[in-house]
Amino acid sequence: xxxxxxxxxxxxxxxxxxxxxxxxxxxxxxxxxxxxxxxxxxxxxxxxxxxxxxxxxxxxxxxxxxxxxxxxxxxxxxxxxxxxxxxxxxxxxxxxxxxxxxxxxxxxxxxxxxxxxxxxxxxxxxxxxxxxxxxxxxxxxxxxxxxxxxxxxxxxxxxxxxxxxxxxxxxxxxxxxxxxxxxxxxxxxxxxxxxxxxxxxxxxxx
Numbered sequence: 001x002x003x004x005x006x007x008x009x010x011x012x013x014x015x016x017x018x019x020x021x022x023x024x025x026x027x028x029x030x031x032x033x034x035x036x037x038x039x040x041x042x043x044x045x046x047x048x049x050x051x052x053x054x055x056x057x058x059x060x061x062x063x064x065x066x067x068x069x070x071x072x073x074x075x076x077x078x079x080x081x082x083x084x085x086x087x088x089x090x091x092x093x094x095x096x097x098x099x100x101x102x103x104x105x106x107x108x109x110x111x112x113x114x115x116x117x118x119x120x121x122x123x124x125x126x127x128x129x130x131x132x133x134x135x136x137x138x139x140x141x142x143x144x145x146x147x148x149x150x151x152x153x154x155x156x157x158x159x160x161x162x163x164x165x166x167x168x169x170x171x172x173x174x175x176x177x178x179x180x181x182x183x184x185x186x187x188x189x190x191x192x193x194x195x196x197x198x199x200x201x202x203x204x205x206x
Contacts, residue, residue: 009073013080016047017087037095044091045117048084049157049175051077056154056182063189075131078150082128085121085157113163120156123149154179 020043023030032039055077062070092114097104108114127147129135136143158179162172 006073006076009076013051013076016043017084020044037091041088041091041096044084044088045161048081048088049154049161051081051084052150052154052157053175053178053182055081056150056179060182060185079128079131082124085124089118089121111164113160116156116163117160120153120160123153123156127153151183155183 020040022028023032024036024040055074058070058074058077062068093099093104097107127149130139130143130146139146158172158176161175162169165172
């Protein structure tokens with residue numbers, strides 16, 4: 001992997017946030033439209049889901065292209081996804097609901113997809129907390145099992161997006177289809193590994 005890849009990736013990860021900040025503060029005549037808070041919430045969530053799916057793309061790319069060094073980019077993408085999704089949730093909590101718990105509970109009762117999205121974010125919290133090398137060494141094999149929580153989190157994220165769309169479902173359907181492809185690749189690889197293990201066991205000498 002060329003030197004400077006990680007800094008460039010970090011800049012790319014921050015560009016959408018910088019663009020949203022410029023729109024939020026009206027830089028250069030930019031804006032967030034008639035409903036700025038809703039637009040900000042939507043865009044932060046959308047970028048969070050995009051980065052989450054990008055994180056899931058890394059392993060298939062590393063395997064199929066035979067470039068294991070690509071796996072070094074997975075942590076940054078995952079933490080970026082968590083950052084955007086956290087901002088998505090906090091923007092709704094603070095700027096939309098103003099931390100009024102009665103209004104928050106009423107909104108959750110009215111819109112169940114909020115619970116789905118909050119559950120997805122909650123699943124990502126332990127992954128962000130244990131993303132360090134030290135946590136990987138301490139948890140050992142349990143680290144890999146724990147980080148499989150990204151799969152239900154991504155699934156719930158797609159459901160959250162699809163559920164809140166009122167008319168045009170094509171965009172959430174595209175994200176759901178991308179997730180299905182990524183999970184299908186992993187399922188096929190797991191089956192191939194299982195078959196290989198069975199054959200190796202059967203051919204081993206008694």
